[in-house]
Amino acid sequence: MSDTFALSASPPDWVGDYPRDVSKPKGTATDGVGVLHETDSTVYWKTFEVVELDDGSEQIRSGYYTKSGWRNKPLMLPTQEFNDLVTFAEGRIL
DSSP states (O other): OOOEEEEESSOOTTTOOSOEEETTTTEEEEEEEEEEEEOSSOEEEEEEEEEEETTSOEEEEEEEEETTEEEOSOOOOOHHHHHHHHHHHTTTTO
16 A cells, blocks of 8 residues: 545544643644644644644644654655645744
């Protein structure tokens, strides 16, 4: 099977809905968009999330979830899929 990619304005059920607590930086993820990336062995939710920090400011964080939780790692996607995700995020969270 080759990798598949599907854009979505909401996370898969195994990630959970917003809002959710964020530890680094300390705050609350309030919204996000992402791409569901399926490989032969793993499913990823690669995402941009809006994080409202405890001081009231906002940041965008990127990273990915697997079924075992959040990974604060670089958001790696093929060029076209990354471009599609950025375009999809514009007007939704950016």
